[in-house]
Amino acid sequence: MLILGIDPGTVTMGYGLIEATSDELRLIDYGVLTSKVYPLAQRLYALYSGINEILGRWGPDEVAIEEPFMARNARLALAVGRAQAIAMLAAAQSGIPAYTYTPAQVKQAATGYGGSGKEQVQVMVTIQLGLKLLPQPDDAADALAVAVCHFGQKHLAEIVAKEK
Amino acid sequence: MLILGIDPGTVTMGYGLIEATSDELRLIDYGVLTSKVYPLAQRLYALYSGINEILGRWGPDEVAIEEPFMARNARLALAVGRAQAIAMLAAAQSGIPAYTYTPAQVKQAATGYGGSGKEQVQVMVTIQLGLKLLPQPDDAADALAVAVCHFGQKHLAEIVAKEK
Numbered sequence: 419m420l421i422l423g424i425d426p427g428t429v430t431m432g433y434g435l436i437e438a439t440s441d442e443l444r445l446i447d448y449g450v451l452t453s454k455v456y457p458l459a460q461r462l463y464a465l466y467s468g469i470n471e472i473l474g475r476w477g478p479d480e481v482a483i484e485e486p487f488m489a490r491n492a493r494l495a496l497a498v499g500r501a502q503a504i505a506m507l508a509a510a511q512s513g514i515p516a517y518t519y520t521p522a523q524v525k526q527a528a529t530g531y532g533g534s535g536k537e538q539v540q541v542m543v544t545i546q547l548g549l550k551l552l553p554q555p556d557d558a559a560d561a562l563a564v565a566v567c568h569f570g571q572k573h574l575a576e577i578v579a580k581e582k
Numbered sequence: 583m584l585i586l587g588i589d590p591g592t593v594t595m596g597y598g599l600i601e602a603t604s605d606e607l608r609l610i611d612y613g614v615l616t617s618k619v620y621p622l623a624q625r626l627y628a629l630y631s632g633i634n635e636i637l638g639r640w641g642p643d644e645v646a647i648e649e650p651f652m653a654r655n656a657r658l659a660l661a662v663g664r665a666q667a668i669a670m671l672a673a674a675q676s677g678i679p680a681y682t683y684t685p686a687q688v689k690q691a692a693t694g695y696g697g698s699g700k701e702q703v704q705v706m707v708t709i710q711l712g713l714k715l716l717p718q719p720d721d722a723a724d725a726l727a728v729a730v731c732h733f734g735q736k737h738l739a740e741i742v743a744k745e746k
Contacts, residue, residue, distance in 0.1 A: 457680070458670060458682075459670035459671065459673055459674040459679075459680040460674050462667055462670050462671045462674065463671055463674035463675055466671055466675075486660060488656050488657065488660065492652050492656040492659060493652065495656060495659075495660055496650060496652065496659055496660060496663040497663075499660040499661075499663045499664050499667075500663050500664065500666070500667035501667075502664070503626055503663075503664035503665075503667040503668055504667055504668075504671060506622060506623035506626050506627075507623065507626045507627055507630055507668060507671070509623055510623040510624050510626065510627035511627055511630075515623075516621070516623040518622075
């Protein structure tokens with residue numbers, strides 16, 4: 419099963435693709451889509467085209483997208499919400515189920531504590547994917563964390579139950 | 583020139599199409615797109631399909647979209663931002679320029695005062711379009727107000743200048 423994680427933003431959109439087999443999680447691809455095109459409508463279109471390109475190339479089974487974090491900054495939440503909407507739309511249009519996770523859920527899944535720092539989350543994701551180096555930049559690492567979180571939330575329980 | 587106004591929302595998206603000739607503004611079409619489908623990704627896709635259907639049917643020259651009003655309610659602003667992003671994307675994908683206006687700009691354009699009430703704006707738009715009855719529901723009336731605002735902001739000055 420292929421899971422595409424997305425860390426949405428209207429300037430930089432991180433993505434990370436992992437493959438989940440019965441005994442491991444494996445890193446397949448990661449990176450960032452960036453657009454500085456103006457106006458915003460054109461920038462959203464560029465990001466949308468980039469996501470569609472990734473969906474077409476890899477054909478993920480599920481997409482996991484980080485939710486905007488409302489409490490910190492309403493303007494930022496708005497930008498993240500716009501980027502998230504574009505990613506959700508692209509997934510729905512391709513018939514791929516999309517799931518969303520709050521930053522606290524991603525942290526909880528990675529480290530067992532919803533208030534963990536970004537660095538702790540990244541270290542845990544690096545270990546879970548069996549990597550030696552931390553994927554960079556941050557937005558790509560965050561996208562991988564969402565993908566890993568989704569696997570843990572949705573599929574790990576099923577697999578453990580089957581193996582009992 | 584055909585201008586499509588959009589009042590974005592993730593449950594109800596109002597739209598209003600006006601034709602601007604050298605001597606009048608004329609109402610062409612208006613209504614609301616609604617979707618109560620879950621999850622949100624499917625709902626955004628339904629709204630996106632509805633907007634594309636309107637763009638395809640009428641081929642507007644320009645699209646005017648209301649901005650979310652951040653100050654009042656951050657959650658609502660996020661929903662409006664998502665719906666607005668979908669509308670912007672649809673316009674960009676069809677190669678139609680999209681413009682955005684804050685609620686205060688729409689009020690200012692309709693009544694000369696950015697703090698006017700919704701009813702005053704609707705009455706002015708009804709008069710500007712030469713109608714006897716107020717278009718309903720509210721979301722459609724709001725979309726027409728954005729379209730009229732866009733005409734005033736972008737084109738009225740050019741027409742007045744040419745006629746001098």
